């Protein structure tokens with residue numbers, strides 16, 4: 676008897692949490708185990724206990740995921756758990772392709788792999804910047820809704836894309852020891868209820884298997900939103916607004932949602948290096964095209 680048939684037999688009016696729990700806890704694993712044992716017999720494999728358990732977990736998870744159909748966050752078409760972004764929308768997101776080797780600023784194809792004007796002129800306090808996407812629609816809308824509309828579901832597909840980019844980036848290089856989210860001032864944190872950079876950092880931490888430390892950096896002064904300021908004003912706006920607790924980290928990743936001129940991550944990297952960091956890598960979901 677399939678799970679769908681079992682669900683159909685329950686009268687609609689009596690479909691309670693108890694029924695659902697019974698299906699999830701008893702019937703579903705039993706059916707899945709049955710299917711799994713048949714599959715093993717057919718294959719005639721001799722498996723140790725540990726791989727068998729692993730395979731069973733994968734099998735159960737895949738079965739469960741195939742039953743859960745959600746709507747895409749952008750186009751509302753059906754899509755699979757957990758990302759909530761259909762393949763079409765995922766493929767349409769504006770990816771970063773040609774960039775400055777240091778700060779990841781998008782550059783024309785002919786300048787790919789060179790330094791941008793700012794990096795050539797002033798250099799940077801951070802050692803690298805990795806971004807997954809360009810800050811253009813629909814990415815800009817997704818990040819704004821994540822930031823201002825409590826729509827945290829957007830963090831899942833965005834961080835998966837960044838994690839894919841990071842896994843390529845660190846194939847032959849050591850990973851940072853810790854992820855540090857760019858901090859919000861206490862007043863803004865209380866108003867918003869969460870720091871979007873910490874939310875993103877926690878997801879990335881799961882993918883990259885690196886811990887998050889969200890109390891090491893503090894924003895001591897409430898500053899003007901960077902959005903409306905010129906590059907020079909941005910640098911002055913964030914100057915000496917952060918503090919850093921004593922720590923022994925030598926290689927850190929600084930997590931932000933968007934990097935525009937890089938003034939905020941520049942200031943934080945300078946501070947981290949004053950506190951003993953040797954390498955500061957900036958990770959962000961999107962980079963603003965100039």
Ligand SMILES: [Zn+2]
Nearest residue numbers: 747750761764
């Ligand atoms: Zn879609």
Ligand SMILES: [Zn+2]
Nearest residue numbers: 775778791794
């Ligand atoms: Zn650059």
